[in-house]
Amino acid sequence: MNFEELFKKAYEAVEKGELQKAEELYKQCLELNPVPEIWNNLGNVYRRMERNARAIECYQKAIELSKGYAPAYVNLASALLNLERYDNAKLLLLRAIQIGMKDQRITAMLIVCHLALQEFIEAVELYTLNMNDTTLIEELNEYGVLEKLESLRREWKKP
Amino acid sequence: MKKTLCLLVIVIISTAIFPIINEEQARELFSQALSLWYEGDVIKARSLMDEALSGLIYVSDIPEFWFFTSKIDIDMRAVEKAQEDLKTILVISPGKSEVLSVLKEIETLQKPLEFSTPTVFNELITFSGFQKGTEYFYTPNAVAFLGDSLVIADRANKRLILTREGNYQIFKTNITPNSLSISPSGQLYIAGDGKLFEYDLENQSEKIIYEGMVNPILAGFDRIGRLWGADVDRVFVYDGKSVSFSYLDDFSIINDIELTPYGFWILDVMKNQLNYFDFSFKKIKSYSSYNAWSFEVSIHSDPIIITKDEKLAVILEDGLHEFCQLPSGTVAFEYLYPYLILMNWKQNTVSIQPMKSQEPVLVKIDSLAFENDNINLSVRVENVFGETIPYVKDFLEVREGGGPVFFNAVVTHEKLQWLKADQGFFEKTLPFIKRGAAYGILFQDLPDNWRRTDIVTLRGKNAKIFTSSPANDFVILSGGAGLVSSPVDLWQIVWKITFARRKPLPSEITPVTVQMRFGDELYSDTIYYTRGLIK
Numbered sequence: 268m269n270f271e272e273l274f275k276k277a278y279e280a281v282e283k284g285e286l287q288k289a290e291e292l293y294k295q296c297l298e299l300n301p302v303p304e305i306w307n308n309l310g311n312v313y314r315r316m317e318r319n320a321r322a323i324e325c326y327q328k329a330i331e332l333s334k335g336y337a338p339a340y341v342n343l344a345s346a347l348l349n350l351e352r353y354d355n356a357k358l359l360l361l362r363a364i365q366i367g368m369k370d371q372r373i374t375a376m377l378i379v380c381h382l383a384l385q386e387f388i389e390a391v392e393l394y395t396l397n398m399n400d401t402t403l404i405e406e407l408n409e410y411g412v413l414e415k416l417e418s419l420r421r422e423w424k425k426p
Numbered sequence: 427m428k429k430t431l432c433l434l435v436i437v438i439i440s441t442a443i444f445p446i447i448n449e450e451q452a453r454e455l456f457s458q459a460l461s462l463w464y465e466g467d468v469i470k471a472r473s474l475m476d477e478a479l480s481g482l483i484y485v486s487d488i489p490e491f492w493f494f495t496s497k498i499d500i501d502m503r504a505v506e507k508a509q510e511d512l513k514t515i516l517v518i519s520p521g522k523s524e525v526l527s528v529l530k531e532i533e534t535l536q537k538p539l540e541f542s543t544p545t546v547f548n549e550l551i552t553f554s555g556f557q558k559g560t561e562y563f564y565t566p567n568a569v570a571f572l573g574d575s576l577v578i579a580d581r582a583n584k585r586l587i588l589t590r591e592g593n594y595q596i597f598k599t600n601i602t603p604n605s606l607s608i609s610p611s612g613q614l615y616i617a618g619d620g621k622l623f624e625y626d627l628e629n630q631s632e633k634i635i636y637e638g639m640v641n642p643i644l645a646g647f648d649r650i651g652r653l654w655g656a657d658v659d660r661v662f663v664y665d666g667k668s669v670s671f672s673y674l675d676d677f678s679i680i681n682d683i684e685l686t687p688y689g690f691w692i693l694d695v696m697k698n699q700l701n702y703f704d705f706s707f708k709k710i711k712s713y714s715s716y717n718a719w720s721f722e723v724s725i726h727s728d729p730i731i732i733t734k735d736e737k738l739a740v741i742l743e744d745g746l747h748e749f750c751q752l753p754s755g756t757v758a759f760e761y762l763y764p765y766l767i768l769m770n771w772k773q774n775t776v777s778i779q780p781m782k783s784q785e786p787v788l789v790k791i792d793s794l795a796f797e798n799d800n801i802n803l804s805v806r807v808e809n810v811f812g813e814t815i816p817y818v819k820d821f822l823e824v825r826e827g828g829g830p831v832f833f834n835a836v837v838t839h840e841k842l843q844w845l846k847a848d849q850g851f852f853e854k855t856l857p858f859i860k861r862g863a864a865y866g867i868l869f870q871d872l873p874d875n876w877r878r879t880d881i882v883t884l885r886g887k888n889a890k891i892f893t894s895s896p897a898n899d900f901v902i903l904s905g906g907a908g909l910v911s912s913p914v915d916l917w918q919i920v921w922k923i924t925f926a927r928r929k930p931l932p933s934e935i936t937p938v939t940v941q942m943r944f945g946d947e948l949y950s951d952t953i954y955y956t957r958g959l960i961k
Contacts, residue, residue, distance in 0.1 A: 327677040327696070330659070334673050355679050355695060358658045361620075361640040 270299045277308070286316050303329035303336040310342055322346050337368035341376075348376055353383040371397065375406035382412055391419050447481025453934050456491060457958035463498060464794070464959075466860030472498045489519040490935050494954060496528070500886050502857045505532060505879035524939060524952040530786045534810055535881045535903055539785065541726050543740070546750045546766060547780040547945045550820075553578065553589050555774035562587050562594045566769040566776045569760050570606040571816035572614065572627075573837035573919075576767075578776055579603035579616070586616075588627065597630055599623075605644040607653060610814070611839050611917040615653055615664075617642035622655070622664065636662075636669040645683040645690060648705070649813075649907035650892075651916050656680040656692060661707075672707060682720045686727035687811050687902045693721050700729045700741060704896070705909050713741050722761035725785060725809060730761060738766075750781075762816060763809050764944065778817075780944055785810040787949040789942050792888060792920070793862035794953050796927070796960060801826075803923040804862060805835075805940050805951075812885060812905025814919040818942060824925055825939040827932025833925040842866040842916040845889070849873050852880055856889070864918045865889040868910055876900060888918075931957055 268276070277292035293309040310325030323346050329339035344359035357380035360373050374397050381390035394416045397403050407413045447455070455478035462471040475495045483491055492515045499508035509532050515525050553576070555563040563580035570577045575590040581604060586597040604618040615635070616623045622635040622642055642662070645654040653664040659678055660671045678694035678701070689704040693715055700713045700721065715721070716739075718731035729741045738750040738759075752759075755772025764782040769775075792804040803824075807815045824833040840863065845855065847869045859865060865888060872893050881903045884891065890906035897908025923940065934957060941950035 323696075330677045331675070334660070358641050358679060362658050365638065365640055 268295075270296060273299070274305070281308075281312060281315075286312055290316075301332065303333040303339060306332065307336070307339045307342060310339070310346075314342075314346060319346055319350060335366055337363045337366040340366065341368060341370070341373055344373075344376060348379065351383070353380045356380050357384065371400050371403040372406055374400075375403055375410060378407060378416065379410050379412055382415065387419055390416065391423050395420060447478065449482050449484045449487070452478040452481050452483045452491070453487065453956070454958065456487075456494065456935060456954075457956035459498075460494070460954055460956060461959055463494075463501075464861070466858060468498055468501045468857055472502060487935060489515050489522060489525075490937060490954065492518075493522075493525060493952065497886075497953075500528075500883055501861075503852070503877070503880060503883050505877075505882045508532075523941060523948045523950045527786065527789065527949050527951065531788055531885070532879070532882050534786055535885070536878055538899065539726065539810065541728070541742070542783040542785075543747065543749050544724060544781050544783045545945075546738070547782075550765075550778045550780060552775050552777040553587075553594075555776075557594060562596065563776070564774065565771060567758055568603060568606045569762075569767050569769070569776060570608045570614070571762055571765075572608050572612065574817060574819040574835075576776070576778070576817070577606060577608070577614065579606050581618075586614075586625070586627075597625070597627060599625065600632060605642065605655070607644040607646050609647055609653070609917075610651060610919060612837070615644060617644045617655060622669065635664060643680070643683055645685045648685055649687065649890075649905070649916075650910055650914055654683065654685055654690060656683040661690070661692070674701075674703070674707065675709065676701075684721065684723045684729075686723055687813075687907070688727065688897065691721070691723060691727075691729055693718065695719065702727075706896070711743075713743075716741070716746055720758060722759065724761070725763055725783060725811070732756065732759060763813070764815065765817060782944065787815060787942055787944065787947075788885060789940055789949050789951045790886065790888070791938070791940055791951045791953045794938060794955060796955075797924075799927050799929075800924050801927050801938065801955070803921075803938065803940065804840075805921040805923050806888065806918075807921065807942060808885075808905070811902060812890065816919070818921070821942045821944065822921075822923075823941050823943065824923060825937075825941070826925065826928050827936045829928075829932070831925045831928070833923050835921050835923045838920050838922050839917045840864045840920045842890070842918060844868065844913040849875070852876050856880065856883060856887070859887045859889055861887055863888065864916075864920070866892055866906065866913065866916060868892040868894070868913055870894045872898070872901065927960075931960075 273292050273296045277289045280289035280292060289312050293305055296305045306325045306329035310322045313322035326339045326343035329336055340359045340363035344356040347356040360377045363373060378390050378393050455474045459471040459474035492511055496508040496511045512525050512529050563578055565580055565582040566578050567581045568579040575588050578587040581602050584599050584602055588595040601619040601621055603616045607615045614625045616625050620639045621637040624633045624635055639657040642655055642657045647653055655662050660673050662669050662671045679696040680692045681695040682693040684691045691700055691702050693700055698715045698717055700715045702710045704710055721729045721731045724730055724740055731739055733739050736752045736756060737748040738752060739746045739748040755770045756768045757771045758769040760767040764780050766779045766781040768777050788808045790806045795802045807818045809815055819835050824831050842864045845865050845867050847867045852875050884904045891901045891904040892906040892910040893901055893908050894911060895908060901908055936955050937952045939950050939952040941948055
């Protein structure tokens with residue numbers, strides 16, 4: 268199989284939830300063409316397998332291959348967020364934004380990091396600026412921080 | 427009988443032709459030699475001292491004659507000879523501090539520097555965030571020395587506090603000052619809020635150097651005047667014109683960065699590692715960071731961290747070596763050799779404690795000049811690697827004719843003069859470089875005819891060696907650097923010390939000593955003036 272065929276099959280395996288097969292196929296892809304996208308996808312497979320350390324390694328490899336490959340920064344930040352390494356996750360998210368990545372998922376993660384790091388002013392400012400976006404609200408709701416943000420915002424408005 | 431008469435005649439004739447120099451004549455020769463030495467004519471100065479030493483010398487003058495001759499010998503690259511003579515002086519005059527200082531310098535610079543555990547001395551000064559009911563700082567997070575002042579950054583209050591002789595001065599900043607650095611020419615740089623600023627304390631104005639970073643952290647200035655720092659996963663360098671970024675081969679989240687004379691350390695909080703790179707970004711070594719979130723480097727270029735138990739520890743190849751318990755509440759620290767600066771949020775203080783190992787401090791009087799009834803001295807205080815030691819004013823003592831004097835000391839910035847580098851530099855040029863200025867010599871490749879002892883001569887004359895190739899110990903110990911492509915504008919801190927000349931003249935040959943005291947350690951240099959020189 269050539270690279271394109273392997274990639275297609277790996278993608279399909281992920282869709283079907285055949286994660287071990289996807290892992291093997293992505294590894295074969297890497298042997299043929301070690302591009303950041305494949306490392307990133309392999310990282311995503313490991314995350315679904317709850318193998319966080321391996322996932323982090325893969326995202327790092329993706330960034331090492333292309334310093335401007337923003338999805339790897341976001342995925343790495345997301346993995347670190349799950350591990351409650353908020354300070355590192357925050358830096359990576361800011362870096363992804365700097366590279367040009369625009370996504371309310373990133374904003375939501377950034378707000379979560381600010382809250383965890385007790386940077387309430389930054390969290391509320393970012394929330395207030397984007398609170399009309401339904402995707403952001405859904406994301407924040409999923410993280411379970413929406414109520415806290417609303418109460419902080421109300422406190423903030425009082426004076 | 428005839429033979430005896432003949433001999434007597436010969437003695438009388440030779441005494442008439444070559445009269446024995448008496449004590450006063452020897453002093454006159456010393457004075458002439460001193461004048462020539464100040465002018466840079468070391469050969470004539472040495473010849474006059476030879477003549478002076480061949481005759482009679484007052485017993486009290488002997489140490490001064492020998493010390494001065496040794497200084498000339500060091501200037502002329504005869505360091506080993508000077509070393510022997512200096513040891514002899516100690517037999518006559520044991521404990522003479524300037525002699526001990528030069529001997530320790532020669533012994534240290536002649537061999538590779540050996541690691542020794544630093545000693546933390548008693549607290550020198552503590553700055554409190556609250557003074558007379560006023561809050562000056564609340565979250566001190568970065569500090570830097572500016573001449574005889576300490577600049578404290580207060581992140582929460584977005585301000586800088588300049589402390590000088592017990593007084594505080596507040597400077598408001600528009601950004602959160604996370605990191606500070608001061609250039610050798612005295613400019614203050616601040617990093618924070620994704621930006622790099624130059625801050626003018628005189629006009630209280632900020633100039634943006636670069637914006638659009640995520641989390642810039644400053645490491646400091648290298649030996650060719652470039653400001654180094656890091657921003658998340660990349661290292662940046664500001665050369666005075668533009669900021670350039672470089673990525674390291676391995677992905678890292680850089681939480682701190684520090685410079686050494688040979689390269690830089692980064693703290694990778696992603697992998698909990700401290701990684702050391704040379705200036706060509708080649709990774710040299712990697713240590714565990716022991717979960718530190720910031721670090722400093724020792725004079726030996728080893729990382730120093732605060733452990734979970736609030737202890738200071740140096741990280742070496744064989745692991746962690748704790749050496750000092752810190753006061754509770756110390757959240758951040760800086761090590762600006764030889765000062766350990768502790769930032770305590772619990773007590774809301776910033777305190778300075780000297781911290782050094784056994785390596786000497788070099789005090790060098792580069793020039794002595796008369797101005798009306800005053801004497802002006804140019805003085806350098808450097809670490810063993812030829813880097814200026816800041817904040818020394820309170821440690822300095824000046825003695826004239828053996829007695830202490832009141833003096834005024836101000837920081838000046840001396841611009842480096844570039845000298846021609848050729849194959850004959852060490853033999854033909856170095857001995858004749860005139861004292862009193864700062865010099866740089868840039869070699870494409872260092873010629874083979876240098877000697878390790880030349881470092882002593884170079885340091886005495888304030889001449890730094892630079893090369894286009896990577897630096898070796900010789901280059902670094904001279905105060906220079908490697909990987910330099912062309913001469914650049916470089917500045918050096920020099921103290922201008924002024925004091926009123928004592929009248930009447932304390933002695934025909936008056937020693938002027940500048941000394942620096944650290945605990946039990948005393949480092950000094952002595953030069954002289956004479957009645958003839960005043961005239």
